[in-house]
Amino acid sequence: MKIKTLTGVVALALATLAPAVQAEDQPWLLRVRAVNLDSANKDSTGLDLNVNDKVIPEFDVSYFFTPNLAAELVLTYPQKHTVRSGDTRIGSLKHLPPTLLLQYHFDATAGFKPYLGAGINYTRFSSIDLPAGVSIDKNSVGLALQAGVDYALSKNLYLNLDLKKVQIRTDVSAAGDKLGRLKVxxxxxGIGIGMRF
Structure with missing residues (x-):
């Protein structure tokens, strides 16, 4: 393929995408949310392991490739949880769970703009304090699904309601032998505020 032809194809592709990008002249969206974390706590170790539910802060940044297609990175700081066996506290741990999602945003109706997302979560467990000889896998990779809606409060300010289901799982071992898996x-x-820029 000649260089002029290749250049022409690239130019045509950029010209095709340009109107979609320019139609939404503020491609970045930042949000802060208060999020209620409700753990499933499915345990196959036989120890009835569970971690506590809690409300956590969440920060996310989205970039819109087009008015409808965006990528979102969800962040927080390491969250501390109490680990229990049944109702008995046996230790604690922290988890850091960044999540990356690809989203489709539907066209706005009366100020409401719903969206759906799917992606991947990576969780790193740290500051693990468990009974002697008990250990967990420090890394978890899983799927994440999302549904939410932004409501325009003004031109660049949005009220956000967001629901996510995330796979966070770790293998539990005692004296080097795997006991089973805890599925958090x-x-x-979450509910929060977003700003476009």
């Missing part, structure tokens, strides 16, 4: 798999319901 939280449901995350």
């Amino acid at each position: 798999d939280p449901l995350l319901l």
Whole structure:
């Protein structure tokens, strides 16, 4: 393929995408949310392991490739949880769970702009304080699903309601032998404010 032809194809592709990008002249969206973390706590170790539910802060940044297609990175700081066996506290740990999602945003109706997302979560467990000889896998990779809606309060300010289901799982071992798996798999319901720029 000649250089002029290749250049022409690239130019045509950029010209085709340009109107979609320019139609939404503020491609960045920042949000802060208060999120209720409700853990599924499915345990196959036989120890009835569970971690506590809590409300956590969440920060996310989205970039819109087109008015309808965006990528969102969800962040927080390491969250501390109490680990229990049944109702008995046996230790604690922290988890850092960044999540990357690809989203489709539907066209706005009466100020409401719903969206759906799917992506991947990576969780790193740290500051693990468990009974002697008990250990967990420090890394978890899983799927994440999302549904939410932004409501325009003004031109660049949005009220946000967001629901995510995330796979967070870790293998539990004692004296080097695997006992089973703890599936935290939280449901995350958040409310917050977003700003476009």
